[in-house]
Amino acid sequence: MAAGNGNQPDADVPVIGYCVYCRSRQPMHGAIQVCTQRGGHALKGHCGVCGRAMYRLGGWDSIVASTQRGGRDAGVSSDTEHA
Numbered sequence: 001m002a003a004g005n006g007n008q009p010d011a012d013v014p015v016i017g018y019c020v021y022c023r024s025r026q027p028m029h030g031a032i033q034v035c036t037q038r039g040g041h042a043l044k045g046h047c048g049v050c051g052r053a054m055y056r057l058g059g060w061d062s063i064v065a066s067t068q069r070g071g072r073d074a075g076v077s078s079d080t081e082h083a
């Protein structure tokens with residue numbers, strides 16, 4: 001019942017998002033998948049450095065895809081060029 005809202009992948013996939021407060025990419029903690037108004041997916045969580053709320057376009061699928069494609073540095077390079 002606790003995990004009813006955001007479905008997470010099996011592995012502990014690191015999520016990197018852009019923190020507007022740190023003005024740099026930071027690890028996203030407590031990320032959950034949400035639906036956007038455009039019908040897509042996004043991840044909501046909080047910055048692992050400053051703890052403020054952060055947001056990343058693309059759901060778990062894009063996270064997993066980027067990790068499989070780019071190795072450990074997933075999401076560090078331009079991750080939304082095809083979107």
Ligand SMILES: [Zn+2]
Binds near residue numbers: 021026
């Ligand atoms: Zn931050």
